[in-house]
Amino acid sequence: MGVKIVETSLRDGHQSLFATRMTTDEILLALSELDKAGYHAIEIWGGATFDACLRFLNEDPWERLRKVKKVCKNTKLQMLFRGQNILGYRHYADDVVEKFVEKAIKNGIDIIRIFDALNDIRNLKCAVDATKKYGGECQIALSYTTSPVHTVDYYVSLAKEVEKMGADSLCIKDMAGVLLPEDAYNLIKKIKENTKLPIELHSHCTGGLMEMTYLRAIQAGVDIIDTALSPLSGGTSQPCTESINYALKGTEYDPMLDEDMLNNAASKLSKVKEKYIANGLLNPKVLTCNPNILKYQVPGGMLSNLISQLTQQNALDKLDDVLKEVPNVRKDLGYPPLVTPLSQMVGTQAVLNVINGERYKMVPKEINDYLKGKYGRAPAEIDEEVRRKIIGDEKVITHRPADDIAPEFANLKKQYKNLIRNDEDVLSIALFGDVAIKFLETKKDEKVVDTIHLDA
Ligand code: CO
Numbered sequence: 241m242g243v244k245i246v247e248t249s250l251r252d253g254h255q256s257l258f259a260t261r262m263t264t265d266e267i268l269l270a271l272s273e274l275d276k277a278g279y280h281a282i283e284i285w286g287g288a289t290f291d292a293c294l295r296f297l298n299e300d301p302w303e304r305l306r307k308v309k310k311v312c313k314n315t316k317l318q319m320l321f322r323g324q325n326i327l328g329y330r331h332y333a334d335d336v337v338e339k340f341v342e343k344a345i346k347n348g349i350d351i352i353r354i355f356d357a358l359n360d361i362r363n364l365k366c367a368v369d370a371t372k373k374y375g376g377e378c379q380i381a382l383s384y385t386t387s388p389v390h391t392v393d394y395y396v397s398l399a400k401e402v403e404k405m406g407a408d409s410l411c412i413k414d415m416a417g418v419l420l421p422e423d424a425y426n427l428i429k430k431i432k433e434n435t436k437l438p439i440e441l442h443s444h445c446t447g448g449l450m451e452m453t454y455l456r457a458i459q460a461g462v463d464i465i466d467t468a469l470s471p472l473s474g475g476t477s478q479p480c481t482e483s484i485n486y487a488l489k490g491t492e493y494d495p496m497l498d499e500d501m502l503n504n505a506a507s508k509l510s511k512v513k514e515k516y517i518a519n520g521l522l523n524p525k526v527l528t529c530n531p532n533i534l535k536y537q538v539p540g541g542m543l544s545n546l547i548s549q550l551t552q553q554n555a556l557d558k559l560d561d562v563l564k565e566v567p568n569v570r571k572d573l574g575y576p577p578l579v580t581p582l583s584q585m586v587g588t589q590a591v592l593n594v595i596n597g598e599r600y601k602m603v604p605k606e607i608n609d610y611l612k613g614k615y616g617r618a619p620a621e622i623d624e625e626v627r628r629k630i631i632g633d634e635k636v637i638t639h640r641p642a643d644d645i646a647p648e649f650a651n652l653k654k655q656y657k658n659l660i661r662n663d664e665d666v667l668s669i670a671l672f673g674d675v676a677i678k679f680l681e682t683k684k685d686e687k688v689v690d691t692i693h694l695d696a
Contacts, residue, residue, distance in 0.1 A: 242494040244280035244464040246318060246440065247481060249509060251283040253472030256444065256540065258522040260292040264304040266512045270469075270505035271311045277501040279315050280464055281351055284308055285344070286320035287327035287580065294672055294679045302347055302664040309348030316350035316377070322580065323356040323363040324642050328671040329581045331614070334366045335647040336670045341370035343664055355381035355413055357582045360616030361401050362640040368405055379440065381411035384419055385577035386537055387570070389620040392430050399431045409438040409464070415579045416539035417444035417476075421456040428460040440464035446476045446540040448529030451487075454479055458493050469502065471509040475527035476540035482506065536563045542583040549591050558594050565590040572626040573610065574618030585610065603630050613637040659684065 250271075254262040267284075274282055285305060293301040309317065324331045326340050341352065352371045356363040359382055371378040380402045382395060395412075402410050412419070412427065419427075419441075428439055441457045443450050443466070454465055466478050473480035485497045516522040526540065533540060546563070550556045566578075569590045576582040585606045593599045609615065611627045613636045627636075637644070653666045659680050660666050668676040 242492070242496055243458055243462070243488060245481060245484070245495045245497060246281045246283055246464060246466045247274055247277075247279045247469060248283045248442075248466050248478050249468040249472035249481075250274075251286050251289055251320065252442075252466070253468040253477050254516075255286070255288045256477040257472060257475060257526055258516040260288040261296060261516065261521055262512065263297055264293075264299055264307060267304070268307060268311060269512065270508040271308060273501045273505035273508070274469075275312045275315045277315075277498045277505065278496055281316040281318040282312065283318045283320070283466070285317070285349060287322060287325075290327045290668075291672060291675070294668060295675050298679065298682065300679075300683070301668070302343075305344075305347045305349065312348075317348055318351040318353060318379075319344060319349045320381075321352050321354045321367055323354055323367055325357075325363075325581065326367075326671055331363075331641045331645060332670065333645040333648040334642055335649045336667065337366045337642075338370040338373075339649050339663065340667050340671075341367055341376065342374045343667060345371070345374045345376045347664070349376065351377040351379055353379045353381050353411055353413075355383055355411075355579075356616065357383060357579045358576055358616045358619060359383055359398055361398070361405065363616050363642070365405065365640075366642065368407065372406060377408050378406070379409045379411055380405065380407040381413040381442070383577035383579045384412050384414040385416070385575070386418060387575035387620070389575055390577075392427050394619075395427060396430050396434050399435050399437065403435045403437050407437065409440060410435070411440040411442055413579070414441070414443035415577075415583075416533060416537060416542075417446035417450055418534055418537050419443055419453050421449065421452045424453045425456040425460045428457050428462050432461045438463040440466065442466040443478070444476055444540065445474050445479055446530055447534045448531055449534075450479050451484075454484065455487075458488070469509055470506045471513040475529070532563075536566065537578070538563070538566060538587075539578055539583055542578055542587050545584065546587050546591065549588070553591075553595060555595060561594045562587075562590050565593050569593065572623040573607075574620040574622040576610075576618060581606065582610075582615075600626060600630055611636070614641050616641055656680075661686070 250267050254260055290301040293299040293304060324337060326332055326337055354364050354367045364380060368378055382398055399410055431439055439462050441462050467481040467484050468478040470480045470482050482502050485495050488494050550559055569586050578586060588604055589607050592602045596602055608631060611631050612634060648670055652670055656669055665680055
C-alpha cells in the first residue's frame with residue numbers, strides 16, 4: 241500500500257497563496273479531473289473558505305459544497321474544523337457545533353479534520369461526538385509547535401488520548417511549516433509505535449524544507465500526506481502533488497495517482513493562477529521560501545499580518561523587535577501554538593508591547609479572555625505576574641469554556657426567521673454575524689434551498 245494523498249489546492253492552496261479568493265466556478269473547473277486522479281480525499285472547506293465566500297465573493301458557502309459534491313463522485317471531501325470555534329473565532333454553544341457538523345455532512349463532507357489551537361482535548365469532544373453521530377469520518381489534528389513543553393512525549397500522550405476519543409485518524413498539523421525532517425521522523429515513528437491510528441501530515445513549504453520533511457515522514461510510516469497541485473503549491477502552500485507522485489513512483493510508497501488527470505487539472509488551475517497574479521492578489525513574495533520563519537517559528541500568514549499591522553502604524557522598522565517579542569509573549573501565555581485564533585492574538589499583543597514601549601500596557605479583549613481560561617487550558621503554566629497585571633483578581637475558569645455558553649441555535653432561528661431560507665443560513669449567521677446577515681439580505685428573494693439528500 242502506497243502513501244495516500246489529500247489534495248489541498250482548493251482549500252489551503254488558495255488560502256495560503258491568495259487570501260482564499262477562488263470562486264466556486266474556478267473551483268469547479270478542474271474538479272472532475274481531480275475526482276478521477278485517485279486521491280484519498282480532496283480538501284475543500286474550512287473557516288477561511290467559508291468566511292471569504294460570504295465576505296468577499298457574495299457566494300453561499302453551502303451552495304459551493306453542494307455543487308462540489310455533485311461533481312465529486314469518487315473522492316471523499318474533507319473539511320477543516322476549529323473544534324468548539326467551528327469555522328469562527330470564538331467558542332460556540334454545543335448545539336451550534338452539533339448542528340454545523342450534521343449539516344456539513346448532509347451537504348457533502350465525508351471527513352472532518354478537527355483541531356483546537358491549544359490542543360485542549362475538551363474543546364474537540366463535542367465536534368468529535370457529532371461527527372460520529374452523523375456518520376462522518378473523524379480526524380483529530382494536533383497543532384504542531386515547538387516549545388519546552390511540546391516534546392515528542394507530549395504529542396504521543398495526546399495521540400493516545402485522541403485514539404481513546406474514537407478518532408478514525410490523526411493529523412499532525414504543522415501550520416507554520418517548522419517541522420524539521422528528523423523531528424518528523426522521530427515524532428511519527430513514536431506515534432505509530434504507540435497507537436494504531438492512521439497518521440496524516442499537513443505542513444507548508446514556507447521555510448523551504450517540507451519536501452525533505454515529507455520524505456522522512458514517509459520513511460517513518462506516515463499513511464497520508466497533504467499536497468497541492470503544482471499551480472497552487474510551494475511557497476506558503478503545500479509541496480507539489482505531481483512532484484511527490486513522481487518521486488515515489490515505483491517505490492513501496494507509490495501514491496499511484498493518474499498523471500494525465502493531474503496534468504489536465506494543473507493546466508486549468510494554471511489559468512486561474514494567472515488571473516490572481518495579474519490582479520495582484522497573488523504576491524510573488526509568497527512563492528519564495530522564507531527561512532526566517534524557522535528562526536522565529538511564526539506561520540507565514542502571521543508574518544504577513546505583522547508586516548501589514550506595522551506598516552499601517554508606520555513602524556515597519558520595529559519588525560525585528562516584534563519578532564523577538566513573539567516568543568516572549570508565547571512564554572508568558574504558556575506556549576500556545578500559533579494557529580488561528582492564537583496566532584492573531586499573540587501577534588497583536590507583541591505589536592502592542594513593542595509599539596507602546598511597555599509590555600501589557602494595552603491588552604486586547606481576546607487576551608483578557610484567554611487569561612481567564614475562556615479559550616481552554618494553556619499547554620504550560622501561564623506567567624502569574626503577567627496574568628495578575630492584566631486581569632487582577634478576576635476569576636479564572638478551569639472547566640471547558642463552552643460549558644458556560646447557553647444553546648444558541650433556536651433563538652437565532654427565531655430572531656432571523658424573515659431572513660433565513662434554511663438551517664444552513666442560521667449557521668452562517670451564528671458563525672459570521674453581520675457578514676452573513678449582509679450576505680443573506682442580498683439573497684432574500686431567492687428560492688429556499690433544501691439540504692440535498694445523498695445516497696448512501
Ligand atoms: Co495549512
